Amino acid sequence: MNDALKPIIFSEEGFTLNASYSGVNENDMSSLKEKIDLAHEEMIALENGVVKNIDEQRKVTHFNDRVSYTQSQLFNDANDFSKQLVEGKIVGSTGKKIDYVVFNGIGGSALGPQLIQQALNGPYWNELSMQARNNYPRIYFLDNTDSAGFCDVNQVLDLETSLIVTISKSGSTQETKNNLLAFEQVYKEKNLEFKKHAAAITMEGSELDQYAKSQNWRAIWPMAESIGGRTSVTAIVGHVPAAVGGIDFEELLGGAITMDEWTRNPAIYENPAYLLALIWYILGDGKGDKNMVILPYSDRLILLSRYLQQLVMESLGKELDRDGNTVYQGLNVFGNKGGTDAHAFVQQLNDGRNDFFVTFIEILNDAKSIVVENKFSLGDFLHNFQVGLTNALAANKRSVISLTFESLNAKTLGMIIALYERAVAFYAELININAFHQPGVQAYKKAANKINDLNTSLQEFIGENKGFQGTAIDIAKNLTLPDQAHEIDGVLSKFSLNNREFNNNTIERTLINKEWSFSIT
Numbered sequence: 001m002n003d004a005l006k007p008i009i010f011s012e013e014g015f016t017l018n019a020s021y022s023g024v025n026e027n028d029m030s031s032l033k034e035k036i037d038l039a040h041e042e043m044i045a046l047e048n049g050v051v052k053n054i055d056e057q058r059k060v061t062h063f064n065d066r067v068s069y070t071q072s073q074l075f076n077d078a079n080d081f082s083k084q085l086v087e088g089k090i091v092g093s094t095g096k097k098i099d100y101v102v103f104n105g106i107g108g109s110a111l112g113p114q115l116i117q118q119a120l121n122g123p124y125w126n127e128l129s130m131q132a133r134n135n136y137p138r139i140y141f142l143d144n145t146d147s148a149g150f151c152d153v154n155q156v157l158d159l160e161t162s163l164i165v166t167i168s169k170s171g172s173t174q175e176t177k178n179n180l181l182a183f184e185q186v187y188k189e190k191n192l193e194f195k196k197h198a199a200a201i202t203m204e205g206s207e208l209d210q211y212a213k214s215q216n217w218r219a220i221w222p223m224a225e226s227i228g229g230r231t232s233v234t235a236i237v238g239h240v241p242a243a244v245g246g247i248d249f250e251e252l253l254g255g256a257i258t259m260d261e262w263t264r265n266p267a268i269y270e271n272p273a274y275l276l277a278l279i280w281y282i283l284g285d286g287k288g289d290k291n292m293v294i295l296p297y298s299d300r301l302i303l304l305s306r307y308l309q310q311l312v313m314e315s316l317g318k319e320l321d322r323d324g325n326t327v328y329q330g331l332n333v334f335g336n337k338g339g340t341d342a343h344a345f346v347q348q349l350n351d352g353r354n355d356f357f358v359t360f361i362e363i364l365n366d367a368k369s370i371v372v373e374n375k376f377s378l379g380d381f382l383h384n385f386q387v388g389l390t391n392a393l394a395a396n397k398r399s400v401i402s403l404t405f406e407s408l409n410a411k412t413l414g415m416i417i418a419l420y421e422r423a424v425a426f427y428a429e430l431i432n433i434n435a436f437h438q439p440g441v442q443a444y445k446k447a448a449n450k451i452n453d454l455n456t457s458l459q460e461f462i463g464e465n466k467g468f469q470g471t472a473i474d475i476a477k478n479l480t481l482p483d484q485a486h487e488i489d490g491v492l493s494k495f496s497l498n499n500r501e502f503n504n505n506t507i508e509r510t511l512i513n514k515e516w517s518f519s520i521t
Contacts, residue, residue, distance in 0.1 A: 003027070008272050012258055013415065014364065014406035017272040019279055021390060021400040022357065028282045029268060032430075036278070039429035040266045046425065047264075053228075053436035054322065060436050061226040062421065066234050066257050070250055074221065074236060081219055082243035085163075086135045090218065093196035096161045099130070101244050102140045102153060104179045105167030105237075107310060108229025109201075110143035112417075113167075113241035115307045116233065117141075119300045119413050120247050136246040137163070145175035150182050159190055165199045167237055169223050171206025174445075201236055228436050230310050231421055234414065248410050255414025263422040273422035276401070280331060280423070281430050283357050283399055287329065288316065290399070293349065294335035296361040297386045298408055304361070305335035308420060315424045315435040322432050329431055339385040350392055357399035360386055361416070365407040451487060458491050462520055463503030469519040492518050 004020040029036075046052045052060045069075050084090045088097040103113055117125065117139055126138040140153050164183050168176045187194040199219040202208040212220045221236045232238065234256050242249040263273035284290045292312065294305040317330035336344065338360065349358060366379035376384075393400050403419075405412045428435035457479060472489035476482050493516065494500075496509040509516045 005275070006269070008270065008275065010262065013255070013412050014404065015272075015412075015415065016402075016404040017275065018402045018404070019275060021394040021402075022279050022283070023397070023399045024279050024282050029278060032278065032281075035430055036268060036274070037266075039426055040274075042429040043264075043422075043426060053434060055434055055437045055439070058436070059226045060228070060231075060425075061224065062228070062231040062234065063260055063418075065224065065227065066253050066260065066418075069235065069239075070253060075239070077219075078221060078236060078239045078243050078249075081240070082136075082246075085137060085244060086246075090163075091196075092160050092162070093193040094160045098161055098163045099137050100140065100157050100162040101137045101241075102142060102157070102162065102164050102183075103167060103241050104142045104164060104176055104183070105201075106143050106173060106175045107314075108232050109167035109169070109173075109176070109237055110141050111230075111303070111307045111310050112233025112238050114141050114143070115303045116238060116242050116247060116252070116413065117245055118303050119408060120242075120410055121245050122300060125245065134246055137244060139241065139245050142179050145178045147182075150179060154186060159187060159192055159197070163197055163199060163218065164194075165201065165240065166208060166212075167201040168206070168208050169203055169229055169232070171202040171208030171210075174448075177208075201240060230314055231436075233417060251410035252414035252417075255411035256418035257414075258411075259415040259418035260422070263419065273419050274426055276419070276423040277427035277430065279357070279399075279401065280427055284331065286431060288331040289355070291332040291334065291356040293356050293358040294333060294361070295338045295341055295358055296335075297338040297382055298361070298363045299337060300408060301361060301363075302337045304416070305333065308335075309333045311420055312424055314438050314441070316428060316431075316433065317440065318433045319439075320433075322434055327431070327433070329433055331427075338389070339382060342385060342389060346389065349398065350389075350396055354396075354398060357401065358393065360390065360400065360402040362386055362402065362404045363406075363408045363412075364404065451491070454481070454484060454487055455491050457481075458488065458495070459502045462495070462505050462507050465520050466505050467520065469517060471515055471517055475518070489516060492516075 003025045005022065005024060005026065007016055007018040007020065009016045046060055047063055049059055051057060081090070085098050090098055092098060103110065125133065126140070142149055142153055164180070166176060166180050184194050187197060195215045195217055198212065198215070198217040200208050200212040200217060201221045202212075202223055203225055204222045209220060209222075221240060223232065223236060227235050229237075234253055239249045242252065259273075263271050265271040268274045268278060280292065294308055296302070296304050312331055312333045319326060319328055321327045321329070335341070349356060362383070366377065370378045372378060390400050390402065403416075405415070425435055458475075461475065461479065472485045472492060475492070476485040476488050481488070492507055493509060496507050496518070499506065505520050507518055507520050509518050
């Protein structure tokens with residue numbers, strides 16, 4: 001422990017980063033001085049407006065834009081909209097006050113806003129009375145194209161008092177578009193004007209922007225091209241859901257800006273983001289060879305690991321570096337919350353494969369001091385379990401990092417978000433990759449589009465071939481797609497089980513000789 005890293009402590013919100021049990025020491029750091037200096041220069045260039053997302057020829061402005069955002073008309077517009085909702089000045093098509101708001105987005109358009117809502121308003125916000133919510137509406141999120149999710153939220157909504165906010169930077173994200181079209185259908189079935197219940201957050205000129213304007217939706221807020229989805233939570237994407245939930249977004253921004261100021265410091269032992277990134281780099285041998293385990297000891301931060309999965313893995317998981325070399329970089333993230341996980345996967349962390357480093361995030365102030373046994377409060381037990389686990393892991397030569405804050409509030413949440421955003425960006429510079437594009441996501445979308453084309457071909461086949469009976473292999477030969485029998489089997493099975501009808505024809509499947517046979521009737 002004599003050569004272990006010393007804790008970084010700031011008086012603001014009692015922030016402490018303790019990496020003394022990480023297994024990394026100052027000698028490890030000193031050997032990386034040249035790489036550290038170069039990465040810091042690149043971080044300065046990023047904030048000075050150099051195009052860092054070179055593949056898409058975009059600047060990266062989420063760090064700088066936090067400072068100017070609160071002075072913008074967009075900031076005022078979002079707050080004014082929330083105020084009008086609370087005061088009942090924005091009403092639905094039948095004149096009733098809005099009491100339900102659904103945010104329809106996926107990825108960065110949902111994960112960050114969900115994290116803010118869960119962390120600051122808690123998991124049972126929607127069950128509170130209108131009075132307990134200070135007249136703010138109930139808030140729901142749709143973040144997939146699963147009909148179960150749509151039906152689940154739709155069954156609790158009062159459509160007359162609901163507002164549907166669709167969030168999509170490109171304006172053409174298919175999953176989000178699907179939910180929008182489904183909502184338009186249910187509003188039409190109820191003879192309600194959807195435009196009085198619709199709003200959008202998207203880039204100006206996008207497909208969604210043009211559609212919303214043509215339909216005269218309630219509100220349209222523009223997204224900046226230079227802010228990526230996974231770093232958009234401190235911009236309009238995070239602001240509108242926070243404001244609608246009565247959360248002080250300016251306070252959250254203040255925490256992020258405070259962390260930004262600290263983490264511009266080139267001195268690594270005074271910069272928690274740089275120190276985090278360097279520990280990740282050293283422990284993973286610069287290749288992500290160790291997994292990142294996130295364990296917040298706070299129920300309200302349960303979504304933090306999901307949020308960080310996208311921020312870290314979508315940013316750092318890249319096949320090519322910026323010079324075009326094949327590097328297969330990445331950093332796996334998983335976690336849930338402590339001490340629940342001490343009764344789940346911590347068994348493996350302590351006794352199993354040593355292929356990870358764990359980060360504990362502790363909130364010192366309890367929501368309430370509830371003494372239960374031997375003069376111990378609930379919070380005492382939670383703290384003691386966390387320290388006990390830290391010591392057990394350290395004794396087993398497992399790498400442990402801890403972050404501590406006095407309280408969980410909008411400011412500290414902003415600090416956590418900005419800390420990890422900077423750490424991810426700096427780590428990307430250390431390994432020379434573009435952290436701000438997502439070619440793997442685009443590749444999956446292209447592959448999915450091919451299955452969409454196949455789906456269309458099969459709809460036509462069913463509509464034109466009443467009386468046909470055969471296997472997916474037979475249909476693949478018929479369509480001259482011999483290599484797609486597996487995909488055909490999957491699509492036809494979905495059609496069959498969901499009673500889909502095409503040109504008045506339906507398809508049924510029967511298991512014959514351990515193989516599905518399809519018949520069109």
